[in-house]
Amino acid sequence: MNSNFIRRWRQSNWVTILILGITVLIFLGETLTGGSQSPQVLVNWGAKYDPLVQIGQWWRLITPIFVHIGFMHIFVNGFTLYYIGGAVEQMIGHWRFALIYLLSGLSGNLMSFALGGAAVSAGASTALFGLFGVYIALGVIFDDSYYLRQTGRQFLMLAIFNLVFDLMASGIDIWGHIGGLIGGFLLISAFALPGQKFRKGVAWQASASIAFLAICAFLYWLGMVR
Template sequence: MASTQLSSTDLERGGGKGRRANGPSGNYYVDSADREWTSWLIPMFVVANVAVFVVAMYINNCPKNKLALDEACVAKFLGRLSFEPLRENPLFGPSSSTLEKLGALEWDKVVHRHQGWRLVSCIWLHAGVIHLLANMLSLIFIGIRLEQQFGFVRIGVLYLVSGFGGSILSALFIQNNISVGASGALFGLLGAMLSELITNWTIYTNKAAALFTLVVIIAINLAVGILPHVDNFAHIGGFLIGLLLGFVLLLRPQFGWVESQYLPADARPSSKYKSYQYILWVVSVVLLIAGFTVGLVMLFKGENANKHCSWCHYLSCVPTSKWKCSN
């Protein structure tokens, strides 16, 4: 989605003992000892999301619940896996009551019924086949490349913590509807790609093109969030957490330090990372701790974030002549 194929040479890195590799945001040169991980966690996440959706459809059992009503399930040949009527769910999926039962994010249940686990469970639920396909294709496209470059531990942490952060921001602003989906976690990966490009700026080739491409893709995806029934607060929250986590987890050592393993001890650079990388790391850690602390305190005190920001609701839905944002 945001990976670009760039071919120019990085004069700052030189030829050396490196080889060209495709990074999440563009091409860069890496030392011959650098490894590329085998991606297995992201495919497992995809399988888990699909499995949860199948279970949700099995529990939903549209034919049984609509038996006494004058409404036809969609794709009846699927039996109890058939979809809710399109009038109720145009995304080809289960009913909202089934999603709520299985762990959809709902402010009242999180705050007043102490079901904080919904902040995590909602990440694995999807409203329908269309919703699931869009998110899983994005996850494969973005996540596999990131996992190959940085390993399953860092990308797994990025995915889960970003999804959690997106759920917190969503619950603070959306208190009358349920919310499901892995979009917050996916936007976290996009945010991490941007911070990875910034913090490792000197090792990339054709930096401006990579940055421009990535920013455009992020802007387009965030712009889609202003449509009704799209939880853009989860997108924004996940993106911000992923952006900060990227500065913390996705640092690459400067090229001179990597090459120094072939040099005498007295000829090696004194620092593995550049000073701006350390600064970004410290600032990001402080902002992450402060952000999660303030967000969780506000949430479990039952505060409505819209009262502190009169215009923020426009970030999730902008009313037009074609649609309204009241519900």
């Protein structure tokens, strides 16, 4: 029985569920402490606010992926996380998914910090765009797989559609979305999938790792000096 439980646990999307659960709890905390649309409440719960990042509160480049502004914001992002996140977790494994989700959110918030405005911002969309980047990269890496190649193209079109929508809508952080997308693409390019050798070679893997670190370092520097 214990072995069956462990096997089911390993095969489940427990990281996705854990992240979603934390996100919902934080949203309830926002609601109970003044409302999820109050800028001060959002800042209190970890939203990104550039002046605070610039004085040393670097964790605000990660915590915003768990903070949301209004019910529709968390509903749409939570729905996307549950379905797309669960599928990605099953495909690439638990620890890869956790790292890519968090680090894509980081790269997205870094690009927003460096190139966006100083307004309070929050939401999981930086990390979710990282998941789009995962699918796009897998379509490139496994170009002999019809399924992954077609899925990658579909997610590329979905990402483009969303970015075009960002340009036409107000209050949406397009730089955060672009940064998350790039981060997800580079991060999955740096990892081999479970049980498979890396398809593009060590040089591709090393280049993706170096590129991710270099981009993040440059964006952090740019955000601190601008």
